[in-house]
Amino acid sequence: MQDWTTECDVVVIGSGGGALTGAYTAASQGLSTIVLEKTDLFGGTSSYSGASIWLPGTQVQERAGLQDSTENARTYLRNLLGDTESVRQDAYVDTAPVVVALLEKDPNIEFEYRAFPDYYKAEGRMDSGRSINPLDLDPADIGDLAGKIRPELDQDRTGQGHAPGKLIGGRALIGRLLAAVQGTGNAELRTGTALTELVVEDGRVVGVVAEANGEQIRIKANRGVLLAAGGIEGNAEMREQAGTPGKADWSMGPFGANTGTAIAAGVAVGGATALLDQAWFCPGVAQPDRSAAFMVGVRGGLLVDAQGRRYLNESLPYDQFGRGMDAHDKATTAASREDGGAGSCAIPSYLIFDSREGGGLPAICIPNTAPAKHLEAGTWASSDTLEGLAEKTGIPADALRATVEQFNDYAKHGVDEQFHRGEDPYDAFFCPPNGGPNNALTAIESGPFYAAKIVLSDLGTKGGLVTDADARVLTADGTPVEGLYAAGNTGASVSGAFYPGPGVPLGTAMVFSYRAVQNMLGN
16 A cells, blocks of 8 residues: 555656646646656746647647648658557647637637758658747746746856846746646646656556655546656757767756656656667757757758868758768768878867857857857857967868868859758758848858857757557557656657657647547547
């Protein structure tokens, strides 16, 4: 007989977009629900996000007059991902409209369509995108909850960020979901409470053991436990064991969070894992404190490896950019070692740019550290000449000069003959008109010149517990672990090694959290 501290119908571990969607789904349908967040603030990595959510074929796109459909989205995923996860792919796109309809019934939640292209050229793609976003939120509308949401990335890491005002992006999403969950009257929202163990009776997960303020608590979950507490991105040891590229210090997850605790708890009760070497990759601007900053929307400059070679289209969607860095690093480092060399050839790489933007990085960078601090710390270098820049970075001067001259010729004629930058609708999405034939190609010619160290970062890992279409955690032989569910980055992603479009991490987390609760209800 277990000695329970308290009991409820559903325990949710984590408080990001997926976790809170699951909590709302449960609480709004009469299930008593307890949300456990191990840090002192709600929202996790979701709070850092721009909150694009890849939920196709919903009433939001219909309101905006977007010519899209569930079938079109299904076609896109099939062409991109293949048939191996067809059941979960179908569950994702078929359930997306249902999830949005449920959420928008609550007066606290409203979404809108914002153009942001899908990331791959495949049949079914929407060049204008199909993602939705939460409306900005006045913090006064949600009272004390506003002060319990994790700050935006800039502010959380550096103490600097946007001036106080409306909650935007991920913070708006979390604020709206928190208000909706609280408004049901059927949920408890707890911070500072860390999962330590899942409790099993007769082969079924029946509750959790957690720690709060140094004390152990035991919570019985009559319907089920939903694990939606991020991946292993913040755990250096687990990353190394899994062979996940990049480093914990370079990840965009909240410091001290997303350390794989929920995944480990699931494994301890028989859950299988997959894709642990995968992440939602992105290039990261190396920071003076040895962390990294998310870089997206490159509108100028070019990327070179340690040998001064350009090796990818710098305007790629960020996951493809990161994967390109990893692939080039592995290939060139192996070749270098065969020739008697040592060390990494592409991580770090260098973004080479000129003074066209006053010495600022020609890309979106979050957090955005001042150039002077980078130059002082040595994470950036600057010189009036390319030769001087080469000397400061150790890049061969002749190679750097040749690469820049070739790139400038591409910019003049508007065609990137090597990597086709500017040919895809995504490439120029962040680029203002430059007066040339290709807005994604701008010559590098106005000294002083700069080199910013670029490392391999991620927005979180995407490997985790193996689940079925209802988010039930499965054992190695495919048998469900009764009473246990996983969603978001705690579960192995339905998209495998691909990042189909903006907001797929949030979209899948929300859909499969919803489906988990529906399964608990017997639907």
